[in-house]
Structures are given as structure tokens and as C-alpha cells.
Amino acid sequence: MSTSKNILAIIPARGGSKGISNKNIRDLNNKPLIAHPIDTAFKSNYINRVVVSTDNELIKNVAIKYNAEVVDRPDELASDSSLVIDTIRHTVQYLAETENYKTDIIVLLECTSPIKSVIDIDLGIESILEEKADSSTSFKESPISPNRLWRIDENSVAPYIENAKPFLPRQQQPVAYQLTGQFYALSNKILQENPGSISIMLGKVYPIKSTTAYVIDIDEEIDFLIAEEIFKKII
Template identity: 35%
Template sequence: MSSHNHSFLSIIPARSGSKRLPDKNIKLLCGKPLLAWSVESALDSKYIDEVVVSTDSSVYADIAKSYGANVPFLRPESLSSDTTTTFDVLEHCIRFYKESLGKEFDYIVLLQPTSPLRQAWHIDEACEKIITKEMDSLISVCKCEHPPLWSNTLPENENMNDFIPKAVREIRSQDLPQYYRLNGTIFIAKTESLLTHKSFLTPQTIAYKMDNLYSSDIDSALDFTFAEFLASHIRDINGGGGNTQLKPKILYIPLLTPFATALSSHTSLSALDVAPAEAA
């Protein structure tokens, strides 16, 4: 429970119809259902007032409740299809709390269950930042492993002529600017702003930088396997504790960063606007 003058509702969307990795949101990660990692981090945050899981499955609901989340409704079938957008899910939850429970919150915190490695202190830092900076929304990001300037599309014949422009090739890698990408881990917005813009990305959005180690985004079996490896490593650093321990005093193995980046660089942009989201 928070002790400040702002109220935060954390919404964790967990649809049961994952196509690429069936029942992904309740698949055991280090012995704990995937969605439970996000539930526990949110509950351990000193800013989050209430944690709700939006799901269409009674099985998922029971699991979420067993870890301390609120599940005051089962999401209607109309909001559980492949075309359902993240905003649709958030709006439904916000309206339900207001109209059925008489509760309103200043901020909405979207925590996607496919990003299980975020810690409670990440959430706290992000909440504190959006308040102190007086912004309408906040989105977590992490460093790109490779500069986007080194990327391009390929023609049908796969000819790489001018794949990287000469002007770019002449720049030493250490002189290139640092690029960041969305990592899909934390999205926060003032409730009014979210309902107005139907997006977390607005002219008044600020970034929250996260280390790549905590930026895992699970979309495949390989992602899941590597996230489990990273989770075990974080747990070891924290002295055997869970995923909501204090900020580690020891830096992680440097070699982990490129792998973490490569495996999680496919982060979905669905939470930004109204595109369909499988995890939702």
C-alpha cells in the first residue's frame, strides 16, 4: 500500500489463448507461474495501491488470486480474441473499477506478464520518476545491442549494395550515439491521459532506463528458457531470494547482456497504441 498522495492501479493482462507458446502466462518459470512474477513485484512496490489481473480464464484467475492479485471479473469473450488490443483491455478494467466498484486511480501501471524479471524497485523508481517529472506517461527502455544505423531491409535479390551508407561506415562504432529501444516491461500513464490518447506514447512521455538483464520479453520457448536462466542468476545475486529483492550489490556477468538483448529485442509495440497483443 502506498503512503503518498497519488493512487496507482497495476493491471496485469493475462489472456489464455497464446498461440506461439500455449498457456504461456501460467507456464512455470523457476517453479512459479509466469504471471505470478509480475503480481509479486507489483505487490511489493511501495507505490502500487491495488494489483488486478485481467484474464478470460477461471484457471488463470485462481492462480492470480493465490499469489495475492485481485480478479474482480473474468474478461468477456469480446475482449479475449486475437484482435483485442491492449488499450481495450485497460479501458475495460478502468471502467469496471469505476462503475462497478466505485474506485478511481490517478495512474495506471501496465505490467505485462511476459516481462517477469522486473523488480519491485524498478516499479518504484518508475512511479517516482513520473511523479517528480510531472509527465503524463512513462515507458521503460533499455540499450540497443546494435545501432539501428547498422540495420536495413534487404531487396528480393539480397544485394547489400549501400546496405550501410558510406557516411555511417566511416563512423567508428564507439562514436555512434547510444540508441534505446522499448523493452515492454513497465508502462505508466495518468488515467485521464491514457483514456484520452488511447496510448502510452504522447508528447508528455518520459523514458525509464532499465538494464538489459531485467528486460527479458518472453514470446517463444527459447525466450522462456533463457529467462529462466536469467531469473536463476538474479536470484543467486540476491542471496537466494525471489524476484522482488533489493537492488543487487553485485553487477552481473557482462557476457549476459548481449544474449539478453538479442533474445528480447522483439518487444511488441502493442501497448503503445491499439495494436493486438497476444499476451493481453
């Protein structure tokens, strides 16, 4: 499917990661972490602009090296409590005001999920182009049924979901899904219609059941080690 729409990949990458120092430019599988979502974006059949939003000069230089554009992120959007949707809004507005660039579809690609499927991303974009949905993201089957979660009070425990049957065999438990974090795609129209929302999943959400066998979120040192082993298996 060809398109004349402006499809913008936004990669947020602030410099003040508390968990792992300089996480976004640390090497993973022989290239900086931030290079993974940049490279994925350029492989998409639909994304036609790739922008990194950052407050950090080192990240900025690495992003440019890997052919991404950079929008300087204000300090107030670069704290631990900042919301990613506010970074999206800032980037879209900045490009509109400085270049008269009209964004049609936004694709959020986060560095912390370096293992991404271009197939999944393009399917999500297609769902918006074909007007099946306002936004899209990918899911994987959860290894733990919500019926097997527990609530612990001071002196007692109980199933987290009332009347759940946690001791039923796994095959008899309801199937549940969790977000993979690979991507979030949404139309700029639905973004502008929801100025106060903190969610990236807006309007009608089209689910993509992930084709990627391995999904990881990079938050701690151990996650880098696991990710390195995964890359050895998939490359």
C-alpha cells in the same frame, strides 16, 4: 514519497496464447509466469491495488492464489488482434462503474516480461506523481545501432536509414535505446484525454534507463529456458 493516489497495477493475461500453450500459468523459477508481475506489484512502494484482467478460469484461479484481484475480460478483448490499451480502458471503466473506484495512475505489468525492477517501476510512478510526465516506461541501450540495419529489396540492399554509415566502428555509432517491456505507467487523466489512441505511451513520456541487467520477452519455448538461466544468476 507517500501518496493518497489510487495507483492500480493491471496485469493482462488472456488464455489463448498461440505460441506456448497455457503460457501465463506455466512455471518459471518455481512459480507460475503470472505470479512474477503480481509479486513485483506488491513490492512497489506506490501500487496499492493489483488486478489481473483475464478471460481464462485457470489463470483467474492462479491470480487469486497469489492475492491479486481479477476482472473478467470480455471475449472481444481477448483475441490475437486485441490491443492492450483497450484492456486497460475496460479494467479502469469496470472498476469505476462497479465500485466507484477512481484510478489516478495505471501501471501495466505484462507477464511476458517476468524480470522487472521495482526500483525502475517506482521511479516511473514518481515521475507522474511529481508531474514531470504523463506517462513513463523503461529503456535499455540497444545492442545494434539503427545505422547498422539494412533494407532488402528484390535484387538489392541498402542501409535502412538513408546516408547511414553502417561500417563505422561501434563506438562511433549513435546510441539508440529500445523498450524493455518491464512496465508502462500512465495517468488516468492522459488516458481519458486520448480515447482513440492505440499507444500506451501518452503525452509527455518520462524515460527510465533500466537498472536491470537482464531483460527478456517470453514468446517461444527457448525464451523460458533462457529466463530460467537468468533467474539462476540473479537470485
